[in-house]
Amino acid sequence: MIDRYPLGIQTIAKLFGLEGKRLEEHYVRHLSDFMSWQAREHAPDWLLFPENVGPYLSIDETSLSQGELYTVVTNKQANGRKGALVAIVKGVRSDQIIQILKKIPRRKRYMVEEVTLDLAATMERIVIRSFPRAKLVSDRFHVQQLATDAVQQLRIEHRWQAIDQEN
Structure with missing residues (x-):
């Protein structure tokens, strides 16, 4: 089941008795390619x-x-x-x-x-x-949505016409 539902870094840290925030920081700075990622500068945009x-x-x-x-x-x-x-x-x-x-x-x-x-x-x-x-x-x-709006508009027009005929 672990393959199907990957564990988060906080969960992994708990399993190994580590501080989650520190493991996360270590992963970002040393284990992943995030620091050398070419898209890093423009990724927020x-x-x-x-x-x-x-x-x-x-x-x-x-x-x-x-x-x-x-x-x-x-x-x-x-x-x-x-x-x-x-x-x-x-x-x-x-x-x-x-x-x-x-x-x-x-x-x-x-x-x-x-x-x-x-x-x-x-x-x-x-x-x-x-x-x-x-x-x-x-x-x-x-x-x-356009078709539904058009039908609704027609329904309203016919309703007003029926009300006018009754009056």
Whole structure:
């Protein structure tokens, strides 16, 4: 079961009678490659994994903590597992995101066939500029939401018409 549910560093420290914070610090400074990690300087603002680019991507914005918005690009074929994350960028400004996505080699960006996105114009702009050969596909959730809103609007209009006829 340990393989299936990896232990946290605090738990490992307890098991071996060590101070958790000290073991964590030792791991970061000496055992891991964190101190020499090339992305360390820009990691709070963006991370890019060009090796995860596939023909079918998704792009969306999300709030990870305290209302900070991030734009996330994922490989749909990975189904949320290892290799799914292509990019995560702090913010939703299209120019900034395009600049970062263009760091992906052109050959990889041109192999993208389809990108699923919401109905936001900024997301459309990002996809068109970053993955120029990709088809844009509106995600089902937003299309359903538009249809539901339209049906609701019609229902309200018909209700008012029925009330007017009764009066």
